Structures are given as C-alpha cells and as structure tokens.
Amino acid sequence: MSSSTSSSSPVKSTGLHVGAIKPGVAKKDPILVADGVRRQFGGLVAVEVEHVEIPRNAITALIGPNGAGKTTFFNLLTGFDQPNDGKWSFNGKSLAGVSAFKVARLGLIRTFQLTKALGLLTVMDNMKLGSTEQRGEKLSASLFPFLWKKKDAEIEDKALEILRRFKLDEKKDDFAASLSGGQRKLLEMARALMTNPELVMLDEPMAGVNPALTESLLEHILNLKQEGMTVLFVEHDMHMVRHIADWVIVMAEGKVVAEGAPDEVMKNPAVIDAYLGSHQDIDLGTVTGRVTLPTLPKEK
Ligand SMILES: Nc1ncnc2c1ncn2[C@@H]1O[C@H](COP(=O)(O)OP(=O)(O)O)[C@@H](O)[C@H]1O
Numbered sequence: 239m240s241s242s243t244s245s246s247s248p249v250k251s252t253g254l255h256v257g258a259i260k261p262g263v264a265k266k267d268p269i270l271v272a273d274g275v276r277r278q279f280g281g282l283v284a285v286e287v288e289h290v291e292i293p294r295n296a297i298t299a300l301i302g303p304n305g306a307g308k309t310t311f312f313n314l315l316t317g318f319d320q321p322n323d324g325k326w327s328f329n330g331k332s333l334a335g336v337s338a339f340k341v342a343r344l345g346l347i348r349t350f351q352l353t354k355a356l357g358l359l360t361v362m363d364n365m366k367l368g369s370t371e372q373r374g375e376k377l378s379a380s381l382f383p384f385l386w387k388k389k390d391a392e393i394e395d396k397a398l399e400i401l402r403r404f405k406l407d408e409k410k411d412d413f414a415a416s417l418s419g420g421q422r423k424l425l426e427m428a429r430a431l432m433t434n435p436e437l438v439m440l441d442e443p444m445a446g447v448n449p450a451l452t453e454s455l456l457e458h459i460l461n462l463k464q465e466g467m468t469v470l471f472v473e474h475d476m477h478m479v480r481h482i483a484d485w486v487i488v489m490a491e492g493k494v495v496a497e498g499a500p501d502e503v504m505k506n507p508a509v510i511d512a513y514l515g516s517h518q519d520i521d522l523g524t525v526t527g528r529v530t531l532p533t534l535p536k537e538k
C-alpha cells in the first residue's frame with residue numbers, strides 16, 4: 239500500500255461501461271446488480287430503481303438531492319431494510335432477504351450518514367465489534383478458551399494495524415465519544431475494514447468533517463480502490479465527486495436519472511434539473527472550496 243496518494247493525482251478508471259451511456263447502463267465487470275428495487279413508505283415511493291450496476295474496483299459516487307432515496311437504497315442493498323419488490327445480487331449471489339450481518343460477511347459493508355460509533359465503548363472495542371469473526375461465536379470455540387484467546391489477539395493486531403493507518407492508534411483506549419466528528423467518521427471507516435470487505439458503501443463520509451480531516455478521509459477512499467476494493471459513496475460536494483469518482487450515478491425521486499463519467503454527468507440536463515428542482519443552493523459548476531486538492535488529472 240502506498241501513502242503517497244495525495245501527492246499524485248488519483249488514477250481514474252475509464253471504460254467501465256458497455257454500450258451507450260444511459261441510466262442503468264451495463265458494466266464490463268459489475269460487482270453489484272439491482273433490478274426493480276422498490277421501497278414504499280405509505281404513499282411515498284422512496285426508491286424505484288429499475289436497473290443499476292456498480293462497476294468493480296472503481297469509485298462510484300451516488301449523488302442526488304436530499305430525499306432522492308440514496309440512504310434508503312443503501313439500507314435495502316445492505317439488508318438494513320426490506321424492499322416491497324425487486325432483486326439484487328453481489329458477486330452474482332442474490333442478496334434479497336439476506337440479513338445485514340450475513341451481507342457484511344459476504345464482503346459488502348456500509349457506513350452510516352450519522353455515525354454509529356458506540357460512544358461508551360473504547361475505540362478498540364468499536365473495532366473489535368466490527369469484526370465478523372467474533373470469538374465465542376461458535377460453541378466449540380467458546381469451550382476452549384485458548385482458541386478464542388488466540389483469535390482475540392489476532393483480531394486486536396488487525397485492529398491496531400488499521401487504526402495506525404487511520405492515525406487513531408493512540409486513541410485506542412479512549413471512549414469513542416471523546417473523538418471529534420471527523421475522527422468518528424474515520425473510526426467508522428476503519429471499523430468497516432475489519433471485515434475485509436470487497437465493496438464498501440459510504441453514506442456521506444465527508445458530512446460534518448472538519449476540513450483538516452477531509453483530505454485524509456479522501457485519501458483513505460482512494461487507498462481502498464488501490465487495494466482492490468470497490469467503493470460506492472454518497473456525497474454532496476461536487477468537487478470531491480469530480481476529484482475521486484470514476485463513475486457517477488444520479489438519483490432523483492427514487493429513480494436513477496443519469497449516470498456517467500463525472501464531468502459528463504454534471505453537464506447532463508436531467509442532473510441539473512434534479513438539483514434545481516429541490517436544491518437551488520447547489521451550483522454544479524462551482525467548487526465548494528471545502529478542501530484544497532491537488533490538480534485534477536485531465537480525462538481523455
Ligand atoms: N423510515 C422511513 N419512513 C418514512 N419515510 C422515509 C423513511 N426513510 C426515508 N423516508 C423518506 O424517503 C425519502 C428518501 O429518503 P432518503 O433515502 O433518506 O433520501 P436521501 O438519502 O437521498 O436524502 C424521503 O422522502 C424520506 O422522507
């Protein structure tokens with residue numbers, strides 16, 4: 239793993255799709271495929287995704303105005319909510335009806351828009367909870383303490399290594415509640431890595447994060463891809479999206495209304511409409527100025 243990502247511009251993955259670009263376009267190597275996924279709350283259709291494919295080993299941004307259904311879609315894909323209709327598969331395996339815990343074990347992990355770090359647990363205990371290979375899970379193992387003690391030490395070593403990468407190792411014995419908002423976001427991402435995920439879904443990882451930490455968060459996201467993982471993240475900061483996303487999927491009113499390479503998508507009238515409809519304060523052409531980043535590579 240390299241830690242020099244911030245000094246070099248991220249290498250963008252291109253040629254991810256097959257055929258003409260339109261909502262629902264097929265991908266060369268999709269890690270996740272969803273079909274007809276619908277979630278209704280009373281009379282409100284929060285999600286109605288006809289077809290979408292997430293490209294493997296790339297960074298995909300899921301954007302769209304507030305209330306577009308992005309979080310609900312995340313909840314459905316990761317087993318935290320059940321749809322009224324639809325199917326979806328991860329690495330070709332159907333996930334419909336699979337519990338969030340099992341989804342995580344299969345290699346699909348998500349973080350939450352509002353962090354779920356447990357404040358009254360230490361940073362280390364939060365990390366251990368993130369591990370899907372908890373000690374004492376199997377009766378046979380719990381009967382033989384030497385087995386789970388060894389496992390426990392392994393889990394702790396792994397947690398420490400990840401915490402070091404996120405510069406949280408010195409805080410391992412602190413209560414998560416004592417961390418700043420940004421550090422909690424880092425902890426949540428660090429905890430997600432305890433499961434060795436293949437697909438990491440981040441719901442607004444930068445929201446509420448102090449500018450001093452945004453660049454580090456961003457670098458961690460780029461590193462995930464470098465290590466072979468796939469990232470799907472929700473973000474409102476278009477500068478961030480342009481800088482790190484290989485592909486952008488746009489949702490509005492529960493549907494996928496556009497997708498494509500970042501620069502192309504921002505010019506799409508459907509996208510501008512979606513934002514202007516409910517989000518007049520966002521100018522897709524300008525930069526929010528929240529972070530200073532190295533210059534963008536020119537895309538061919
Ligand atoms: N548990 C729920 N009960 C009722 N309505 C919900 C619930 N969760 C989300 N919604 C509604 O579904 C729509 C999509 O919400 P959400 O997925 O949070 O959007 P986004 O993450 O894109 O901002 C919104 O209108 C929201 O109010």
Ligand SMILES: [Mg+2]
Nearest residue numbers: 308309310351
């Ligand atoms: Mg949301």
